[in-house]
Amino acid sequence: MTLTPLVYWAQRHEEIFLRVELTDAQNIDVHVHENILHFQAQGHGAKGQHLYDFTLEFLLPVKAQASEVAYRSTQRQVNISVKKEQWGWWERLTKQERKPLFLAPDFDCWLDESDAEMEIKEERKIRRKASRHDEEGSISLKTGFLFTYNLVQFLGFSWIFVNMTIRLLKFGQDSFYDTFHTISSVMFFCQILAVVEVLNAAFGLVRTSVTPNLIQLFGRNFVLFVIFGCLEEMQNKPVVFFVFYLWSAIEIFRYPFYMLGCFNTEWKILTWLRYSLWMPLYPLGALAEAVAVAQSIPIFDKTNLFSIPLPRALGTSLSFSNVLRVHLVLMFLGLFLNFRHLYKQRQRRFRATKRKAH
Numbered sequence: 001m002t003l004t005p006l007v008y009w010a011q012r013h014e015e016i017f018l019r020v021e022l023t024d025a026q027n028i029d030v031h032v033h034e035n036i037l038h039f040q041a042q043g044h045g046a047k048g049q050h051l052y053d054f055t056l057e058f059l060l061p062v063k064a065q066a067s068e069v070a071y072r073s074t075q076r077q078v079n080i081s082v083k084k085e086q087w088g089w090w091e092r093l094t095k096q097e098r099k100p101l102f103l104a105p106d107f108d109c110w111l112d113e114s115d116a117e118m119e120i121k122e123e124r125k126i127r128r129k130a131s132r133h134d135e136e137g138s139i140s141l142k143t144g145f146l147f148t149y150n151l152v153q154f155l156g157f158s159w160i161f162v163n164m165t166i167r168l169l170k171f172g173q174d175s176f177y178d179t180f181h182t183i184s185s186v187m188f189f190c191q192i193l194a195v196v197e198v199l200n201a202a203f204g205l206v207r208t209s210v211t212p213n214l215i216q217l218f219g220r221n222f223v224l225f226v227i228f229g230c231l232e233e234m235q236n237k238p239v240v241f242f243v244f245y246l247w248s249a250i251e252i253f254r255y256p257f258y259m260l261g262c263f264n265t266e267w268k269i270l271t272w273l274r275y276s277l278w279m280p281l282y283p284l285g286a287l288a289e290a291v292a293v294a295q296s297i298p299i300f301d302k303t304n305l306f307s308i309p310l311p312r313a314l315g316t317s318l319s320f321s322n323v324l325r326v327h328l329v330l331m332f333l334g335l336f337l338n339f340r341h342l343y344k345q346r347q348r349r350f351r352a353t354k355r356k357a358h
């Protein structure tokens with residue numbers, strides 16, 4: 001003979017909880033079939049040690065898969081949870097209107113509908129707070145990273161600019177000839193670090209596109225590493241001074257502008273300088289770079305550095321100066337693309353400032 005255990009129940013919007021009063025329950029079988037829950041277990045209940053069982057036909061559909069019907073046996077009871085098919089509040093547990101005698105509300109776990117809603121709201125609030133916390137964490141990490149990057153670049157380019165200015169005031173034109181030897185190590189450092197700018201754009205850390213940053217990085221580093229870095233004959237030329245001075249002249253304004261931007265702050269004069277100085281400096285810088293490339297062509301021809309050996313039928317070798325001629329053409333294309341990009345950035349920036357002012 002099987003007996004029926006005492007069963008206590010409670011609900012939430014998405015699930016039903018049942019607590020079966022059986023101590024040391026064993027051989028537990030719980031499953032749902034056609035919306036009816038079947039329970040059977042050996043255990044110690046109100047009528048002593050026996051086989052106990054019960055069935056419950058739910059008021060509304062529940063999820064019947066084993067993964068949706070969970071139970072856990074403790075020394076004192078068996079706890080069952082069943083997922084509702086649809087989110088909502090049931091007016092009672094069973095299909096039959098009359099409550100079975102063995103069933104009672106579980107007041108330890110009981111919530112009425114409004115309490116449950118409050119509980120959900122609280123949970124959502126906690127979850128929102130946690131995700132805001134995570135977001136804030138990643139924002140502050142990003143801000144810290146960008147600020148540090150911009151600070152390092154600002155310090156590097158400021159050192160270059162101030163150093164070159166002092167040397168210019170002190171030695172006049174003579175300072176043109178040893179710019180490379182006094183400045184290049186810091187310039188190498190800053191320009192290698194500038195790879196980060198392309199990565200920032202590629203990973204969406206800043207609101208800009210990759211192409212202008214890539215053009216800028218490639219254009220400068222080609223001149224710095226290939227033309228100046230590889231040809232000793234180029235290192236004493238005054239053009240190095242002009243290239244380095246023009247590059248650093250914009251960066252000492254651009255990086256502090258970004259540093260303030262990291263904290264949503266701006267100084268109007270700095271914003272204006274960042275978005276205006278490029279208009280004379282960019283073409284002048286591109287011109288200085290083009291002069292450096294042009295000056296290096298005869299040197300590459302003479303030294304055959306980086307020339308590519310060809311099969312005898314085609315000639316002796318392909319001089320690197322041909323690559324430089326192509327680069328000169330690309331420079332004008334790059335200059336045009338970046339000039340247009342900077343012009344658009346300027347328009348966008350000043351349009352936004354005007355809108356803020358109204």
Ligand SMILES: CCCCCCCCCCCCC[C@@H](O)CC(=O)SCCNC(=O)CCNC(=O)[C@H](O)C(C)(C)COP(=O)(O)OP(=O)(O)OC[C@H]1O[C@@H](n2cnc3c(N)ncnc32)[C@H](O)[C@@H]1OP(=O)(O)O
Pocket residue numbers: 146149150197200206207208209212213214215216218219220246247248250254258259261262277278281282283284285286289327330331332334335338342345
């Ligand atoms: C691919 C192969 C192509 C081959 C090409 C061959 C060669 C081409 C050569 C072309 C000639 C080059 C000449 C040049 O080298 C000469 C000189 O540089 S002379 C000196 C004058 N130069 C300049 O003025 C240019 C300076 N450089 C720049 O402005 C940038 O490098 C540039 C990519 C050109 C533009 O920058 P960006 O697209 O980032 O524009 P914004 O500054 O307006 O920034 C947009 C938003 O992103 C935020 N941002 C950007 N960077 C940072 C950062 N590091 N930290 C924090 N925030 C950042 C910025 O605040 C903006 O946000 P918001 O709109 O919210 O304000």
